[in-house]
Amino acid sequence: MTAAALSLEPTATPHREPGVELSGVGKKYETRGHVTEALRGVDLVLPQGEFVSLIGASGCGKSTLLRIVAGFEQATSGVVTVRGKPVVRPGPERGVVFQDYGLFPWLTVADNVAYGPRQRRVPAGETQVIVDRFVKMVGLDRFRDRYPHQLSGGMQQRVAIARVLANDPAVLLMDEPFGALDSLTRQTLQEELIKVWQELSPTVMLVTHSVEEAVFLSDRVVVMGGGPTHGVPGHVTKILPVDLAHPRDITSPAFNDLKRELLDAIHHPA
Amino acid sequence: MKKFLWALPVPAAILGLWSLAVAQKWLTLIPGPYDVLLAVIDFTFGGLYDDAYSATLLTHLFASAGRVLGGFFLAAFCAVPLGILLARYARFSALVEPTLGVLRPIPVTAWVPLVLIVFGLGSHSAVILIFIGSFFPILINTLLGVKRVPPRLIEAAQMLGTKESEMLYKVILPAALPSVFAGMRIALGLAWVVVVVGETVGVPNGLGSVITEAREVSRTEIIITGMIFIGLAGLATDKLLVHGVRRALGNSPLLPS
Numbered sequence: 176m177t178a179a180a181l182s183l184e185p186t187a188t189p190h191r192e193p194g195v196e197l198s199g200v201g202k203k204y205e206t207r208g209h210v211t212e213a214l215r216g217v218d219l220v221l222p223q224g225e226f227v228s229l230i231g232a233s234g235c236g237k238s239t240l241l242r243i244v245a246g247f248e249q250a251t252s253g254v255v256t257v258r259g260k261p262v263v264r265p266g267p268e269r270g271v272v273f274q275d276y277g278l279f280p281w282l283t284v285a286d287n288v289a290y291g292p293r294q295r296r297v298p299a300g301e302t303q304v305i306v307d308r309f310v311k312m313v314g315l316d317r318f319r320d321r322y323p324h325q326l327s328g329g330m331q332q333r334v335a336i337a338r339v340l341a342n343d344p345a346v347l348l349m350d351e352p353f354g355a356l357d358s359l360t361r362q363t364l365q366e367e368l369i370k371v372w373q374e375l376s377p378t379v380m381l382v383t384h385s386v387e388e389a390v391f392l393s394d395r396v397v398v399m400g401g402g403p404t405h406g407v408p409g410h411v412t413k414i415l416p417v418d419l420a421h422p423r424d425i426t427s428p429a430f431n432d433l434k435r436e437l438l439d440a441i442h443h444p445a
Numbered sequence: 446m447k448k449f450l451w452a453l454p455v456p457a458a459i460l461g462l463w464s465l466a467v468a469q470k471w472l473t474l475i476p477g478p479y480d481v482l483l484a485v486i487d488f489t490f491g492g493l494y495d496d497a498y499s500a501t502l503l504t505h506l507f508a509s510a511g512r513v514l515g516g517f518f519l520a521a522f523c524a525v526p527l528g529i530l531l532a533r534y535a536r537f538s539a540l541v542e543p544t545l546g547v548l549r550p551i552p553v554t555a556w557v558p559l560v561l562i563v564f565g566l567g568s569h570s571a572v573i574l575i576f577i578g579s580f581f582p583i584l585i586n587t588l589l590g591v592k593r594v595p596p597r598l599i600e601a602a603q604m605l606g607t608k609e610s611e612m613l614y615k616v617i618l619p620a621a622l623p624s625v626f627a628g629m630r631i632a633l634g635l636a637w638v639v640v641v642v643g644e645t646v647g648v649p650n651g652l653g654s655v656i657t658e659a660r661e662v663s664r665t666e667i668i669i670t671g672m673i674f675i676g677l678a679g680l681a682t683d684k685l686l687v688h689g690v691r692r693a694l695g696n697s698p699l700l701p702s
Contacts, residue, residue, distance in 0.1 A: 267604065
């Protein structure tokens with residue numbers, strides 16, 4: 176897991192350092208003396224700027240893995256590093272987008288987006304520029320003074336994305352971000368996410384249940400299997416590269432072939 | 446304006462029925478609305494009867510409001526921090542909550558004799574009783590409000606770079622505010638109940654003492670006058686609380702308008 180093992184020079188430039196590196200990551204829960212092993216031996220290296228999806232049946236530990244990278248939970252074995260630094264707690268360099276948005280209901284759209292910069296003591300003028308930029312980027316300029324409860328689910332998720340982007344995160348962690356949205360809104364947001372990713376190039380880890388979403392968005396799809404209900408800890412079963420140029424055509428034969436391959440990997444792990 | 450007009454028919458109907466009931470002698474012990482109106486005018490401005498009640502409204506109103514607000518703010522000042530501590534620190538909660546659980550069901554009226562023995566007849570006892578009555582609604586609502594802050598909001602704040610030392614002020618209190626505020630409104634309403642109870646014994650002024658004394662001298666129109674002003678004062682302090690909190694904390698969508 177060291178830099179040497181990845182054959183990087185000691186003076187590697189920041190963008191050549193891995194964005195996210197997981198080595199031997201495992202997670203055990205203990206409840207009343209009963210130990211459940213949710214994850215075991217996950218090794219994964221995401222170069223800075225890569226878009227990776229995690230997919231797999233419920234209980235395979237993909238969300239747990241994301242929460243470990245976020246710092247909400249601690250791995251019980253192994254190490255997670257982000258740009259070379261071990262993860263010990265949540266931090267603004269790892270923006271998290273939740274399925275249920277997690278917006279602050281007492282703050283307007285603009286104030287939600289300004290929250291991160293203000294916590295980092297960014298000067299007010301600069302914060303204003305950041306807020307303007309990201310509120311516009313997610314297309315909510317007209318709604319900047321609204322409160323979350325006045326917005327649709329899709330709009331709320333846009334605010335949540337703008338809110339983490341305002342912290343200029345190295346890593347974007349998304350836990351089924353579009354799972355609660357209708358399919359048309361979901362497609363629009365997927366296309367917008369790709370544009371944002373191409374413009375800002377954060378490393379992205381996205382947990383999804385949707386094969387199509389994984390193939391549409393990712394550079395690589397990480398398939399996970401197992402989980403406590405299967406009697407084996409959650410683990411990575413396959414990593415599938417998606418070598419299609421953006422924008423991707425979800426109706427093309429190549430896209431369909433990848434979907435089939437991915438479905439096969441999910442349902443019939445080798 | 447339109448809302449104001451909508452408010453009128455119900456009081457008008459009550460006044461109409463009341464007049465009718467008095468005129469038809471269905472009610473014989475109660476004066477009609479006109480007599481009460483005269484009492485209200487005399488109580489407020491004087492000049493009609495020149496008795497012990499004439500032009501004494503402000504004296505009694507300020508006496509009662511002072512006790513209500515004094516006891517209420519004292520309660521809020523103690524109950525909000527205590528509620529936060531109970532919600533946040535399990536050890537502290539284990540230490541204190543069982544005792545509070547026993548104290549809470551004791552009605553304020555049951556406290557009256559003890560409070561009178563300890564604090565004597567007078568204004569202090571009324572304030573203490575209001576404190577006791579206001580304390581628990583604020584405490585319970587603060588505690589629940591803080592406990593029910595969605596963990597997701599804490600996670601969101603953490604990943605956006607909120608320090609643990611700032612979490613209370615930046616996230617937990619704003620998220621718990623609607624509940625804390627609801628507790629305060631309940632408590633303030635209750636404070637007006639308790640002030641009347643507290644002023645029935647040994648206090649020479651206050652709207653509660655007015656209606657108690659008026660009963661002893663069978664001045665029913667003064668009793669009704671006192672009730673009307675207690676209602677109006679309760680409404681006014683509630684509005685003041687709502688406006689005050691809005692002024693202090695900005696236009697949060699989580700607060701009632």
